[in-house]
Amino acid sequence: MFRESNGRSLIKTLSWRFWATITTALLVYIFTKKIELALAIGGIEAFLKLILYYFHERTWNKISFGKKEIKPKVIWLTGLSGSGKSTIAEGLYKKLKSKELKVEYLDGDRVRDIFPKTGFSKEERDRHIRRIGFLASMLEKNGIIVIAAFISPYEETRQFVKDLCSNLIEVHVSTPFAECKRRDIKGLYAKAEKGEIKNFTGVDDPYEEPLNPKIRIDTTNISVEEAVEKIIPLI
């Protein structure tokens, strides 16, 4: 965060006006060899351009061309383990970052690494997601676009988060259970089926499908880039 003091802006403005006017006056002198004419034109120019600059700025403030307002928002990706949430979220994060937007990325696995004791019971999942929602809403409130990728299996909890945030875009990464299980990138489905992991969403814990998401994306047959491109117009 850099701030320019009022003094700096003032002195910089005067400095520019000084050199700009000197240039004009010198030009007039070089062409006409009349010092009084150079000084007169320079003096009037300095005065006129201050006024002109002011009106130029005011006019451009009214011109909307090329001025884009990007409201901060929360892009919330929900879906089964292995559905492609994190991969899409990372792609989206890079895409928005490359546009020099202020973006933060929150991911279930990364957050759980910092808080290893967070459990997977309904109550613990619920509290966990509510807290993440609060974090997301705070970031959003401060002008940051938040991308959140969490299984977040319960409709009620997602609704709580939606209400906390001003502008939450719910993205249901709806890759079917069978496909997620087939991929089983982290080997978790195999463990869950053997009973080595308890409360695993889709196996012995429910996933409540979002009732009314902004978009549903099934990654069975599409690439990360295609999935990201589907979300971009919503932002």
Next chain:
Amino acid sequence: MFRESNGRSLIKTLSWRFWATITTALLVYIFTKKIELALAIGGIEAFLKLILYYFHERTWNKISFGKKEIKPKVIWLTGLSGSGKSTIAEGLYKKLKSKELKVEYLDGDRVRDIFPKTGFSKEERDRHIRRIGFLASMLEKNGIIVIAAFISPYEETRQFVKDLCSNLIEVHVSTPFAECKRRDIKGLYAKAEKGEIKNFTGVDDPYEEPLNPKIRIDTTNISVEEAVEKIIPLI
């Protein structure tokens, strides 16, 4: 969040140059009544000033006068219930806001309102503070000054938060127990002494004094303004 497209910046620059040069050329014409002279001076002026403006900007980039870098940071207020943490935090928040800085204020009571089930056992307090610390560090990472007012009684937990954040200023609001109890603004000390509230810091739960805070502020004999003024120089 507003963004100017490159196209807008370019066209605005050209627009300014056009009107500024027209003004110069008109001035020369009015004084000399020589149209060729006016055009010649205008043409050369437009070209020269583009170069001049560039070097003017580059030179000012090297001048540090009036340029203040404000690094985001976390101002963490710890102390007993009733020590004056929230009051100081609010004063500090208003002060920083009035300087048009990006500030967020996190307060124990307000956060617990949103998460009413958060308990007061050592483990629950500990997890709660760690999560708040994570939230603070995320905001800090995104360029926001965070003011956090939490009893946060355990040194180890405070250390965890300090490590999460890049730049945490620990403020120990060190108003003594006797004074906090005498004030008893929320009537909590009375309840705790009667055993109506369990795990109350200072009564039946310990407060571990910070070992090495940036500053200790005892509000027994000083006003909010004085307390805020003590913290400002640390930011």
